[in-house]
Each structure stands twice: as C-alpha cells, then as structure tokens.
Amino acid sequence: MKNVKDELQHIILGDEPVGRGNQLKKTQSFLRANEKTSFKLEKQQHLKSEETTALINFAKKENLFYEPAIHKTDFISEGAEQKVYQFDDEHVIKTNAGIFYETWLDYFNSLLIHNYFFPATAYTFLGFKEIDGALHAVVMQEFILNSEPTDLNAVKDFLRYNGFLNKRNNDYYNNDVGLIFEDLHDENVLSNNGVLFFIDTVFYITPDFYRHP
Known part of the structure; x- marks a missing residue:
C-alpha cells in the first residue's frame, strides 16, 4: 500500500x-x-x-x-x-x-x-x-440509483481486497495507510447492476498516516 x-x-x-x-x-x-x-x-x-x-x-x-x-421542494433525504x-x-x-x-x-x-x-x-x-x-x-x-439491495458482504470483500479490514459492524480500518473508514451501511453504499457506488463516506486519518516506512 x-x-x-x-x-x-x-x-x-x-x-x-x-x-x-x-x-x-x-x-x-x-x-x-x-x-x-x-x-x-x-x-x-x-x-x-x-x-x-x-x-x-x-x-x-x-x-x-x-x-x-x-429549495425544500428539492429535498430527497437526510x-x-x-x-x-x-x-x-x-x-x-x-x-x-x-x-x-x-x-x-x-x-x-x-x-x-x-x-x-x-x-x-x-x-x-x-x-x-x-x-x-x-x-x-x-x-x-x-446521482446514483440503486437497482438492487446492497450486499454488505460484497462491500466487506471489496474493502478487504483493497486493504480495509472490518473492525466492527460497518466500520473498517487500514493500518498500512493509516485510515479509519466508517458508517458503510446500505444507505451509504449503493449497488447498480452489481457495481458498488460509495456515496457517503467518513474517513479519519490516524497518526500512522503521517509516518514513513
């Protein structure tokens, strides 16, 4: 990484x-x-x-x-x-x-x-x-439309492949890069024709991010 x-x-x-x-x-x-x-x-x-x-x-x-x-008339969700x-x-x-x-x-x-x-x-x-x-x-x-429910196990596999390990519930971490990645429930990750789209993300930088190997 x-x-x-x-x-x-x-x-x-x-x-x-x-x-x-x-x-x-x-x-x-x-x-x-x-x-x-x-x-x-x-x-x-x-x-x-x-x-x-x-x-x-x-x-x-x-x-x-x-x-x-x-305009309030354009409101979708919160x-x-x-x-x-x-x-x-x-x-x-x-x-x-x-x-x-x-x-x-x-x-x-x-x-x-x-x-x-x-x-x-x-x-x-x-x-x-x-x-x-x-x-x-x-x-x-x-604007992303979901065509099917998001499979959170697919999200977990995708993130594991990219170096993010599940910590608890829908929260992940990557020690190599020094990042915490949280709140990845099925309203924040949408699935369209089998493709995952991360639309709302919360990243936190840890002290390890600033360290060089």
Whole structure:
C-alpha cells in the first residue's frame, strides 16, 4: 500500500497551487495552514468554534459562499450529518455541518480521500452556506440509483481486497495507510447492476498516516 499512502500524503499534505476550479483543495490548504499557525493538535477538539470563525472570514474573502437558494421542494433525504437535495437530472447537492468530525480540516481531508478512492462519485465543493445559524459545506455529487439491495458482504470483500479490514459492524480500518473508514451501511453504499457506488463516506486519518516506512 506504499504507493497509495504516498499519493494520499501528497494530496493531503501537498502545497501545489490551486485555482478557481479546485475550491476543495484551496479550502483544505487554508485549514491546514490555519491549524499550523493557530491550533495545537491535541486541543483541536475544543477549538472548532475558533476554526469556524477563521473559515467564515476566509470564505467571505474568497467568495466561497454558495448563493443560490436551496429549495425544500428539492429535498430527497437526510442522515445524521447532512441533507440531500436534487440539483439536476444527474446530480444532487448535500449540505453538511461537519458534525461527524472534530474539525473542519478533518471533514475536508475526508472529502479529498473519498475523491481519491471513489472518482465515480467524487464530491465537487460548491461553497459554504449558513443554515439555521450554523455553517454548512455544500457539495455536489453524481446521482446514483440503486437497482438492487446492497450486499454488505460484497462491500466487506471489496474493502478487504483493497486493504480495509472490518473492525466492527460497518466500520473498517487500514493500518498500512493509516485510515479509519466508517458508517458503510446500505444507505451509504449503493449497488447498480452489481457495481458498488460509495456515496457517503467518513474517513479519519490516524497518526500512522503521517509516518514513513
């Protein structure tokens, strides 16, 4: 898994220039720089409000607020962490307050990792929106229809083949890369004509991710 780890380290830790077309990486780079200058790693869980304030200021400066209205008539579904709306015939948009993550940086890292592993359902970051007084990220994703129920044993086999071992229930880990991969129930992984599509993922980076062999 060395090549995978090297590639992901480059994506997460890289400082390559980013343009208007890659607002996801631009925002993640800001959050990573903000962490280095403003936060101590062991105290991040207590400082998400300060991180959010910095992120709002950054979003205003970079025009990263999503201005179009999100209509209730377009609502499709919701989970614990996000709401899903129809965008067009081929895409949905999702609003997420990042509640599954201790920091916004963790959330944006998870998006980048998802896009690396699952390009067919990659997230496009559209911007931020304040909803009911809380900051939400707005992302767009391919709309996937499931043609049959998802076989969770097939999910387990697929992930085992790719180095992720089942820890408990629908949670997995990859010690070689240093990733935890959680919440893979049958609403977050869809099956269409026997092909698995991972549409809602939660990745966490462990300290092993930053270690070199």
